[in-house]
Amino acid sequence: MSGEDRLSKLAAFTxxxxxxxxxxxxxxxxxxKGWIGAGIDPAAVLVVDPATANGGSSAPEGVAAxxxxxxxxxxxxxxxxVLAIKPQVMDEAMPGLKTFTDRGATVLSIAAGKGLAYxxxxxxAEAPVIRAMPNTPAAxxxxxxxxxxxxxxxxxxxxxxxxxxxxxxxxxxxxEEKHMDAVTAVxxxxxxxVFYLTECLASAGAAAGLPxxxxxxxxxxxxxxxGALLAEGDLAPAELREAVTSPAGTTAAALDVLMSExxxxxLMRKAVTAATKRSRELSR
Ligand SMILES: NC(=O)c1ccc[n+]([C@@H]2O[C@H](COP(=O)([O-])OP(=O)(O)OC[C@H]3O[C@@H](n4cnc5c(N)ncnc54)[C@H](OP(=O)(O)O)[C@@H]3O)[C@@H](O)[C@H]2O)c1
Numbered sequence: 001m002s003g004e005d006r007l008s009k010l011a012a013f014t015x016x017x018x019x020x021x022x023x024x025x026x027x028x029x030x031x032x033k034g035w036i037g038a039g040i041d042p043a044a045v046l047v048v049d050p051a052t053a054n055g056g057s058s059a060p061e062g063v064a065a066x067x068x069x070x071x072x073x074x075x076x077x078x079x080x081x082v083l084a085i086k087p088q089v090m091d092e093a094m095p096g097l098k099t100f101t102d103r104g105a106t107v108l109s110i111a112a113g114k115g116l117a118y119x120x121x122x123x124x125a126e127a128p129v130i131r132a133m134p135n136t137p138a139a140x141x142x143x144x145x146x147x148x149x150x151x152x153x154x155x156x157x158x159x160x161x162x163x164x165x166x167x168x169x170x171x172x173x174x175x176e177e178k179h180m181d182a183v184t185a186v187x188x189x190x191x192x193x194v195f196y197l198t199e200c201l202a203s204a205g206a207a208a209g210l211p212x213x214x215x216x217x218x219x220x221x222x223x224x225x226x227g228a229l230l231a232e233g234d235l236a237p238a239e240l241r242e243a244v245t246s247p248a249g250t251t252a253a254a255l256d257v258l259m260s261e262x263x264x265x266x267l268m269r270k271a272v273t274a275a276t277k278r279s280r281e282l283s284r
Contacts, residue, residue: 003039006038006039006163007038007039009159009160009163010035010038010039010040010160010163010164011041012079012156012160013040013041013044013045013079013080014041014044014079015041015043015044016077017044017077017078017079018044018045018046018076018078018079019035019040019044019045019046019078019079019080019082019164020045020046020047020048020072020076020078020080020081020082020100020105021045021046021047021048021049021082021084022048022049022069022081022082022083022084022085022093022097023048023049023083023084023085023086024047024048024049024051024052024059024065024084025049025051025084025085026136026139027084027110027134027136027138028047028049028082028084028085030134030138030139030143030168031082031084031110031134031138031164031165031167031168032045032047032059032060032063033060033139034138034141034164034167034168035164035167036060036063037141037167038163038167042060042061042062042063043062043063043064045063045064046063046064046065046066046072046073046076046078047059047063047064047065047066048065048066048067048068048069048071048072049065049067050067050068051067052065052066052067069093069096069097076100077100077103077104077105078100078103078105079105079106079160080105080106080107080108080157080160080161080164081097081100081101081105081106081107081108082108082109082110082164083097083107083108083109083110083111084110084111085111086111087111087112087113087114087282090111090114090118094122094123097122097123098122098123098124101123101124101127102124106128106129106130106153106157106160106161107119107123107127107128107129107130108129108130108131108132108147108161108164108165109129109130109131109132110131110132110133110134110145112133112184112188112279112282113279113282113283114131114283115131115177115180115283116129116131116148116150116177119131119150120150126152127152128149128150128152128153128154128157129149129150129152129153130147130148130149130150130153130157130158130161131147131148131149131177131180132145132146132147132148132161132165133145133146133147133180133183133184133187133188134165134168134169134188135169135187135188135190135191136191137169137191138168138169141167141168141169142169142231143168143169143170144169144170144171144172144187145165145166145168145169145171145172146171146172146173146174146179146180146183146187147161147162147165147171147172147173147174148173148174148176148177148179148180149161149173158173180279181276181277181279181280181283182272182276182279184275184276184279185271185272185273185274185275185276185279186272188279189275193268193271194223194227197223198219198220198223199219201219201222201223202215202216202218202219202220203215205218205219226240241255
């Protein structure tokens with residue numbers, strides 16, 4: 001879709017049918033930055049976040065921000081409500097939002113562990129709800145948000161959600177909500193695994209005799225550079241790996257360890273299984 005087409009579709013958000021962002025912290029703030037960058041009219045976005053009460057809102061110029069729902073203009077009818085608050089505060093926010101879903105707003109929640117059934121209980125069986133899981137590279141427009149919509153979300157609204165989440169990365173739809181736990185374990189939590197891998201590589205370099213600062217720099221740039229090569233998408237990860245592995249060379253010596261029976265593959269599987277299980281527990 002061309003930038004112009006995207007912009008004309010995003011013009012569905014107007015001052016009469018605004019986009020309401022509830023929670024403008026790390027992830028809400030990243031989304032808002034993406035929307036404004038994509039050309040959404042700032043006057044068509046309203047932000048609710050207690051930080052505004054302390055002058056701490058990260059809302060960009062032109063976007064009206066209020067500390068709580070009571071501060072919103074009376075009688076507004078949002079086209080969509082994006083919920084970017086922590087799951088722990090979700091219960092208390094729900095009753096105040098029902099008036100908007102009753103007036104036809106679609107809910108797009110990015111909260112971990114709050115499934116479609118939770119929103120059905122809060123807003124009623126007919127309310128259109130989309131649940132999505134972004135990840136931290138959203139801050140630089142490099143996320144891979146994944147989403148699932150209930151049966152009440154029409155095609156135009158699905159497309160709007162796709163466009164909104166697409167402003168922070170490459171959006172994908174899921175066919176089944178049950179996949180959300182594994183998505184959370186792979187892409188939601190995944191950036192932390194890569195950060196930890198970088199820490200491990202840096203400390204292993206230091207243990208091999210490098211000055212720690214140099215080792216940190218080498219590890220960081222190696223992970224970032226390898227990620228950029230992967231992102232080019234010309235070669236699969238295994239092909240890129242094989243291309244740098246000469247028989248009996250240094251990389252092969254390291255991969256013999258990493259790919260051994262108790263190596264990284266087994267550990268990663270255990271890690272993703274643990275995160276999937278935890279996501280399932282948190283959803284209950
Ligand atoms: N960060 C991630 O990597 C990530 C990834 C995937 C999904 N998510 C999901 O995104 C959501 C937000 O996470 P986050 O990391 O952005 O959290 P965050 O930085 O703490 O942002 C949440 C914001 O919501 C505000 N808030 C609290 N209660 C509110 C209310 N009743 N109405 C409006 N705003 C309220 C908070 O203000 P106070 O600080 O004053 O309470 C804070 O500014 C979570 O549900 C999380 O599961 C996050």
